[in-house]
Amino acid sequence: MNKTTQNREQYKRLLNFLGALIIIYLFMMGFSYIWYNYYNSDMHDPYWYKGNILMVGLYGVLYMFMTSTFNGFRLGYSKFAGLFGSQILGILGANCIExxxxxxxxxxxLDIAPLVLLTVAEAAFALLWSYLFTLLYNKMYPPKRLIIVYGNRNAKYLVDKMSMRADKYEICASICCDESLEEIERQIMKYDAVVISDIPSDLRSKLLKFTFENSIRTYINPKLSDIIIRGADDFHLFDTPLLLSRNDGLRFEQRSLKRFFDIILSLFALIIASPFMIITAIAIKAYDGGPVFYSQERLTIGGKKFKVLKFRSMIVNAEKSGARLAAENDDRITPVGKIIRKIRFDELPQLLNILKGDMSFVGPRPERPEFAAKYEKTMPEFKYRLKVKAGLTGYAQVMGKYNTTPYDKLKFDLMYIEHQSLREDMKIILSTIRTCFVPDATEGVEGTEPIETKRDRIDHDFSKDKRSAEQQNEQADSAEREKIHS
Known part of the structure; x- marks a missing residue:
């Protein structure tokens, strides 16, 4: 990383802070105007000076909390549309509560009209703010030039994914882990950052020490063991540092609180969602006269089987030729089904599964026994997902995409298992709302160079692959995972 880039990096937080400060201040001034002129004067007992300051300050805190929850202040985290969508969710949430x-x-x-007008004005300003600050951020922080150190061809999938964010990353070269350590280090020094993907542990350890010593930004594709270690606590009983992995899940009081939270939230959600559920049921029945619901056998904590309930989104007898995963343009999906799957309404009946106790609001998505058995043939660790109760949403649903591989989804699920808490559950639920209303929030800005071109440009480096027997086995396993996924 050159010196100019290093100097700019230190101002990232400052740019985010200034951007947030500007929009928070202007929105507080906007609320202050309608509070003084339309609300406080119409109250039976109007507020005086300090009370007015408290109300305006409370509005600022509400807006800041709601918007930051949806990542509406994180410049560079998502493209312009995602940033604007997050701002809209923050504005609506704050204004409704206020x-x-x-x-x-x-x-x-009191009349709602002034607050509605404020919401419209804030949305217009948020549009301008999101565009200008995204433009400024992209000007100040051009894409980082990266090199990827790989151990097998699966790294090509990672290249494709990172290339989707052409505004943040430009993978310029790749080098196989079979090359000498000196050559790998020499190549790394030419670029702003390095991506380390699926290489032997001893080499990875050496490269991490090298990048740490030289202050080189490093992106690591974690192994499952890395994720488990990340959930460990520091242990300082002796004068030798230890990491403690408890591996026993939530404590009794945490499980009880989580269950109480699931019951209250599912009841509340059923009340709110009931009109939409009735409309969905009528639409499904009117289309082909078939059943409104369908149930499938799924797995939850400890491998226990239960019947998950969903709105039917496919034709009747869609699996008469055998069980198979739904494809993106599956001809078995009905027109009504396409709509309810797009907006996730097909999942609403699972609120009853949560109320019953088969599922939780947050956790790994429940898998069908036949698919779980197939995954476990090539991913024995897939059964680790059953250490907790299945969930309506989770990291894999918030962070993943339609074509995210089962292996990457497993990593997300293990990340949740190792860091689960009520606070984390709330964060995931709010992030799920963001994903539903801003589906492209984490997609990248399209660059001028197609992804296929980027892949071809570095493909000749991958052709140098001189795999060991262990790497060949790993590739075969990955190919089998892909086969199952497709």
Whole structure:
């Protein structure tokens, strides 16, 4: 990384802070105007100076909390559309809560129109703010030039994914781990950062020490063992540092609180979603007269089997020729099914599974026994997902895409298992809402160079692959995983 780039890196947090400060201040001033002129004056007992400051400050805190939850201040995290979508969710969330508070405080039926106008004005400004600050961020921080150190051809999938964010990453070269350590280090020094993917542990250890010594940014494709270690606690009982992996899940009081949270939230969600569920049921029935619901056998904690409930999105008897995963343009999906799958309404009946106790709101998605058995043939670790109760949503659903491989989904699920908490559950639920309303929030900005071209440009480096027997076996396993996934 050159000196100019290093100097710019230190101002990233400052740019994010200034951007957030500007929009928070202007929105607080906007709320202050409608509070003084439309709400406070109409109350039975109007607020005085300090009370007014408290209300404006409370609005600023609400907006800041809601928007930061949806990553609406993180410049560079997503493209312009994703940043703007997150801002909209933050504005709507803050303004809805604020209006409820105003009604409670005022003890009177106050007009909603001023707050609606404020919301429209804020949305317009958020559009301008998102565009200008995304443009400024991309000007100040051009894509990092990367080199990837790989151990097998699966790294090509990682190259494709990172190339989707052409505004952040430019993978310029690749080098096989079979090359000498000196050559690998020499090549790494030419670029801003390095990606390490599926290489032997001893080489990875040496490269990590080298990049640490030379202050080179390093992206690591983690192994399952890395994810388990990340969940460990520091242990300082002796004068020798230890890491403690408890591997026993949530404590009793945490499990009880999680179950209480699931019951309350599922009841609340059923009340809110009931009109949409009725409309969905009528649409499914009206289309072909078939059953509204369908159930499938799935696996939850400890390998226990249960019947998951869904709105039917496919034709009747869709699996008469055998069980198979749904494809992106599956001809078995009905027109109604395409809509409800797009907006995730087909999953709403699983709120009843949560209420019953078969599932939780957050956890690994429940897998069908036949597919789980296939995955475990090439991924014995797939059964680790059964250490916790299956969930309606999780890391894999929030972070993953339609074509995310089962192996990568397993990594996401293990990340959740190792870091699960009520706070983390709330974060995932809110992120799920963001994913539903801003589906392209984590997609990259398209560059001028197609992904296929980028792949071909570095493909000749991958052709140098001189795999050991262990690497060949790993490639065969990965090919089998792909076969199952497809």
């Amino acid at each position: 209006f409820v508070l105003i009604q409670l405080i005022g003890r009177n039926r």
